[in-house]
Amino acid sequence: GDSVTQMEGPVTLSEEACLTINCTYTATGYPSLFWYVQYPGEGLQLLLKATKADDKGSNKGFEATYRKETTSFHLEKGSVQVSDSAVYFCALSDASNAGGTSYGKLTFGQGTILTVHP
Amino acid sequence: ETGVTQSPTHLIKTRGQQVTLRCSSQSGHNTVSWYQQALGQGPQFIFQYYREEENGRGNFPPRFSGLQFPNYSSELNVNALELDDSALYLCASSLLDYGYTFGSGTRLTVV
Numbered sequence: 451g452d453s454v455t456q457m458e459g460p461v462t463l464s465e466e467a468c469l470t471i472n473c474t475y476t477a478t479g480y481p482s483l484f485w486y487v488q489y490p491g492e493g494l495q496l497l498l499k500a501t502k503a504d505d506k507g508s509n510k511g512f513e514a515t516y517r518k519e520t521t522s523f524h525l526e527k528g529s530v531q532v533s534d535s536a537v538y539f540c541a542l543s544d545a546s547n548a549g550g551t552s553y554g555k556l557t558f559g560q561g562t563i564l565t566v567h568p
Numbered sequence: 569e570t571g572v573t574q575s576p577t578h579l580i581k582t583r584g585q586q587v588t589l590r591c592s593s594q595s596g597h598n599t600v601s602w603y604q605q606a607l608g609q610g611p612q613f614i615f616q617y618y619r620e621e622e623n624g625r626g627n628f629p630p631r632f633s634g635l636q637f638p639n640y641s642s643e644l645n646v647n648a649l650e651l652d653d654s655a656l657y658l659c660a661s662s663l664l665d666y667g668y669t670f671g672s673g674t675r676l677t678v679v
Contacts, residue, residue, distance in 0.1 A: 454610075484667065493574075493658055493672040494611070539610055543668075555601065555624055556660070556668060558610035 452477045454540050456559035463530055463566050471525040471562050473514075473540035481542040483507075483516050483523040484556070488537045497525075497538070530566045537561045571597075572671035574659050580677045586647045589674045591659030593640040598663065600642045602634060605656040605673070617642060646676075654678045 457472040475481065482501045486494040498507030503518035512527045523540060540559040571594035581587050593600055599618045603611035613626035617636035631647040640661070646653055654677050660668040 482667075486670075493656075494660075494670040496667055496669070499667055541610075555613040555616060555626065556603075556611070557613070560610050561608075 452481070452542060452544055452557040454542055454557055454559035456538075456540050456562050459561070460563035460565060463564070465532055465566055465568050466529045467566075469525070469527040469530045469534075469564070471538055471540075471564070473523045473525065473559060475521050475523065475540070475542050477521075477542055477544050479544045481544045483514070484541045484543070485512070485514055485523070485525050486539045486541060486558075488539065488561070490536075494539065530564075532566050532568055535564055535566045537563050572659055572661050572669050574657075574671035574674050576674060577672070578675045578677075580679060581649050583649055583651060583678055585649050586645065587649060587676065589644040589646075589657050589659075589676070591642045591644070591661075591671060593642070593659075593661035594663070594669065595640060596663055597640055597661035597669070599661060600636055600640070601660045601662075601668065602642075602644045603658040603660065604628070604653075605658060607655070611658055614644070649678045651678050 453476045455474050484499045485497040487497045498509040500507040500516035506515045514523050514525045539561050541556045544554050573592040575590045601616040602614040605611040614628050616624040620636045633645045636642040656673045658673045659671045662668045
């Protein structure tokens with residue numbers, strides 16, 4: 451079945467440091483890939499997405515490239531801020547299981563806690 | 569600002585009781601999914617509804633059931649609550665290729 455593996459956490463960085471959170475996936479079809487962010491006490495917010503190989507998703511300085519050959523979708527940011535502190539989830543949706551909709555179920559990784567210090 | 573509203577935000581129930589959680593999606597979002605997020609874990613797919621019919625289900629027992637209504641609202645019902653049902657329950661709706669929009673969730677505590 452589908453699965454998503456994220457790098458072990460938590461990650462602690464100083465402000466303006468570079469961030470990389472690794473994500474690899476296993477899927478039987480051609481999934482869409484997502485990064486979601488969850489701030490304390492809140493639900494999930496879509497950070498970025500990519501729907502096909504070599505697509506690059508980007509938002510708020512974060513980027514991730516859909517790499518089919520390595521089945522990866524690593525999240526990167528060149529300079530993190532204290533306000534980026536949150537839990538980050540990598541996820542995939544396999545449209546072949548969508549049952550007529552555009553998106554099937556989302557399969558999430560376990561999440562990576564990011565803490566950025568001033 | 570999310571277009572998906574969940575109620576209540578917090579809930580405490582006793583083991584063995586039944587609970588109903590509610591979700592109001594954005595107009596036109598014909599697909600709604602429910603997820604269970606245990607503390608420190610990623611969300612786990614419970615089920616999905618498309619045009620008022622269940623069209624996908626995760627590894628959850630039948631005491632987890634749902635409904636989707638014509639006005640795009642939906643419900644998650646859990647019978648015979650167990651302590652392990654304590655979690656954040658998230659509703660997500662989607663439309664075409666825009667992906668899923670999540671609500672802020674309902675925090676359920678079973679004592």
